[in-house]
Amino acid sequence: MPPHVVRLVLEAARTAGVSEEELKRLPGVGVLDQEGIRVPTKMLTRVWEISSAAFAEAGGAPRVARLWTPGRFHVWDYVIKSSANLTEAFELAAQHIPAITDPHSAFIVQQDPAGRLTVATRPVSTFGRVSELIGEFVLGLLIQQAGTALGRPVTPVAITVAGEPPRSRSDLLDMYGTPDVQFNASVSSVTFSAPDATAPLPGADPALAAIVRDHAVHTVANARLILGWLDKVHAEIAASFADGPPALDRVAKRMAMSSRTFQRRLHEEGTSWREEVEKVREAEATRLLRDTGLTIDTIAARVGYIDVRALRRAFHRWYGRTPADFRREREQAAIADNHDYLQ
Incomplete structure (x- = not known):
């Protein structure tokens, strides 16, 4: 995977109180400041593993997701921002998933007859609370991406989380913007209303969108693989x-x-x-x-x-x-x- 998300989770780990000494011992972290590379996915899961307890004490997945800012995930962010509407944005983001994470991860995008848009996430497989934290983080990120693309706050109409509820739900529910969260679901997903799914995005630009999509393919194809x-x-x-x-x-x-x-x-x-x-x-x-x-x-x-x-x-x-x-x-x-x- 590209190093963008690993850097974000490392930053969150530091702010949650994970020691710098422990983070420095992680294999391969010294290369994360380089661009044009791909690093082993296990590097990310290892950061989540050593940080999960600290995240749980400090607010869980919201601590990680709230560090995201537009452009931090490079070309993938602009694939979303330059699209015509949220439906197109997340359909294209799903097609270009290798530009942001492990290609074995997935977003499944579905619009129901009423026009509501559901994005289900299947992160790369891991175990226990780490898997749940990753799922919570991805849902929070998608909601933030949607709000940034629309230029206004977005309240999902439904959230499902494939995992146990955290000890404290307040930070999670605050990040999601709705109390309508179903835990222990078969998949993690976020559903947006039909008006939000079809509203024109302020940054929509068909010409730029085509360039960005080509660039997404190019960056993945030409990235240098860093092996631990x-x-x-x-x-x-x-x-x-x-x-x-x-x-x-x-x-x-x-x-x-x-x-x-x-x-x-x-x-x-x-x-x-x-x-x-x-x-x-x-x-x-x-x-x-x-x-x-x-x-x-x-x-x-x-x-x-x-x-x-x-x-x-x-x-x-x-x-x-x-x-x-x-x-x-x-x-x-x-x-x-x-x-x-x-x-």
Whole structure:
């Protein structure tokens, strides 16, 4: 993802009282002042993880969302501002999601027969309160974006939050501008009234909009990818699957290290060889089950298992179910999500 949101959350973490020493220990933060780069998404989720307790004490997601100002997210902000109305703005923003965040995130934009506009958000997967904070932040950001684009305050007609209500709701409800917030929903979404959805935007400029959209595509396509050390380890582990179960000494050699130095560096990163192999296997096996029609036997081989029984044991350890059950539940959940977005 581009570094814009990471910088914003880091700033919020500092103002919430997270120590500078702790933030400096985050891998890769030294490159965030550069432009024209993309950084690992896990960098952002790690900032949320170490800051979540401080955010909870200091007002939660509003502390982060309120630091946004027009133009802070570069070309993505102008995609919205130069559009004809909010409906077009968020439809285009959804198309250009890689310009602001991980392309595996998503906005689903739907206008109902009465003209009301709903934007549902599906952030990149993470866990627990971190996931809830990210969802709360995105909804607050969308409301602020809408108000800035329209040049006036916007009150949503409905909000759904895919998570438990925070200990104190006052800051969250103040940011959303409405008490009509449903928690524990299947998706996080914000719904705007038909007049707000169709009102002409003061900054609408078709010629500028076309230029901005081209620029959004160009900046993503030409960005320089910055990989952290563990990202490189993960890439080497994934590449070694073709040779069977990954071996520490082979991966260490590909990282231009001795096995002992490699293990010491893993320890300095707060992890181990076994943990990192497990992470890569889980991520890759999950992706293949979700996004491909490959057989489970083939997937087991693709992630370096000797046989499918090892994959089944691993999946039970990760998710408490078999790979076949996981795939079937994902397919059913996708159908249910699509139904929810269309309602």
